[in-house]
Amino acid sequence: MKKRKLTPKQQLFADEYIKSGNAKESAIKAGYSPKTAYSIGNENLKKPELKSYIDAKLAEIESHKIADAKEILEYFTAVLRGETREVVVV
Template structure:
């Protein structure tokens, strides 16, 4: 369902200010009915979904995603991301753009490596432990199977029949 001009104006103002009553007034509703209209508008499905959709758009533009974060960290490690340093002499103070220091680059590299499971030492140790346990279980299973030959099995079955 499409929004009326007033509803759209209300929703857009509400997104900007977070004040429903004032948004209703600015959208053209009377001051007397604005609080009631504002409350009603916020629960109408079409207005609510419009507001939710616009808020998601704003959020995705404002919040850094994982890819963007990894690109930034990579730029720091490569020295492509510059920071401003203040340089003071006895005659003046100036600023220069310089790459991150080695300690910062190492920290950024560690952050990148945390995001890749195959570089995770704890995960690597857990995988080794699980693999070793599986190998042990397989070896035990094989030793159990080879501990009896067909002749032994026949004797055991014959003994069981004699007991009955």
């Protein structure tokens, strides 16, 4: 089965949904009618291609929040060498 591309409106909906977590508001910001935004938002979240896009973007965002092994080792090395200073907020 061929993977369908998102329309510009669907992509905008998905990007807004990633920011807010609110399907209705995301649908409105993407240009859907406020009268149908609630149902369109919920329908969009059930579409496999939209769900895959949202899941992939959320995973990408999450992976940027977590330090990788190299970053952790560089930090520990800098601490051991006394190259970093503790920040004290007064």
